[in-house]
Amino acid sequence: MKVPDREKKVALVTGAAQGIGEAVTIALSKQGYTVAxxxxxSDKLNILVEELKSQSLNVVGFTVDVADSIAVQKVTDEIEQKIGSVEVLVNVAGVLRMGLINSLSKEDWERTFAVNSTGVFNVSQSVSKYMIERRRGSIVTVGSNAASVPRMSMAAYAASKAAATMFTKCLGLELAQYNIRCNLVSPGSTNTEMQWALWDNENGEQAVIKGSLETFKVGIPLQKIATPSDIANTVLFLISDEANHITMNNVCVDGGATLGV
Structure with a gap:
């Protein structure tokens, strides 16, 4: 897949240490990007960075809580000044706090939005200021199919992802005049630690594929859950020159679990 042909391609990936973020980081670095x-x-991040460096890939790690706007701006400035111009931003960082609404704690609700929604705002705002000056760039936010379909015990997660989805579309509308494209990839059930935490036993994957009438989940028509690389490959397409006329779009990668809604 052809990526933008520039002397030094720099990409910033949040939530980079595991799961989808790790897959995106690996994919971008193999495409020739220097990945921030x-x-x-910090522990998982350092392990990933050292592993990729051992493969002669260009990755630099930064321990940052995306919910901290001051820290985000500081590290963005550092990346721009010391590594290079950020051409691509991929917002992956996210948390999942489960619970029925009548028992969900205020802390769980607030932390979910702080990372999944405000975190996307913080990083996108900081990075896009530089992109606007250069009049180019691509931003991809990893959302969730839960943003469009209600899920029991996932109100905070679903609502926060819905907020991030609409924010990214509004961002795309505002930044279009600067030749900056903003899109979303919305995974369904994906083979990550976040998904594993939802499973009660070794049959968890098959239960997800089958669906559950009691929780109003229809299952997965393709009869498999996604791999992190499935999501990363979609990100690669959206930042590529092949997608240079696509913006404010949401690509759902869930094996048909939301029936294309």
Whole structure:
């Protein structure tokens, strides 16, 4: 897949230390990008960075909580000044706090929005200021199919992802005049630690594929859950020159779980 042909391609990825963020970081680095990898988990981030460096890939790690706007702006400035111009931003950082609405704690609600919604705002705002000056760039936010379909015990997550989805579309509308494209990839069930945490036993994957009448989930028509690389490949397409006339779009990668809604 052809990526923008520039002397130094720099990409910033949040939530880079595991799951989808890790897959995106690996994919971008193999495409020739220097990746500024951001995550709140310094241990996992350091392991990933060292592993990729051992493969002669260009990755630099930054331990940052995306909910902290001051820290986000500081690290964005550092990346721009010391690494290079950020051509691509991929917002992946996210948390999942489960619970029925009548028992969900205020802390769980607020932390979910702080990372999943405000975090997307913080990083997108900081990075896009530089992109506007250069009049180019591509931003992809990893949302969720839960943003468009109600899920039991996932009100905070679904609502926060819905907010991030509409924010990214509004961002795309505002930044279009500067030749900056903003799109979304919305995964369904994906083989990550976040997904594993939802499973009660070794049959968790098959239960997700089958669906559940009690929780109003129809299952997955393709009879498989996604891999992190499935999501990363969609990100690669959206930032590529092949997608240079696509913006404010939401690509759902869920094996048909939301029936194309």
């Amino acid at each position: 990898a951001i995550d709140n988990n």
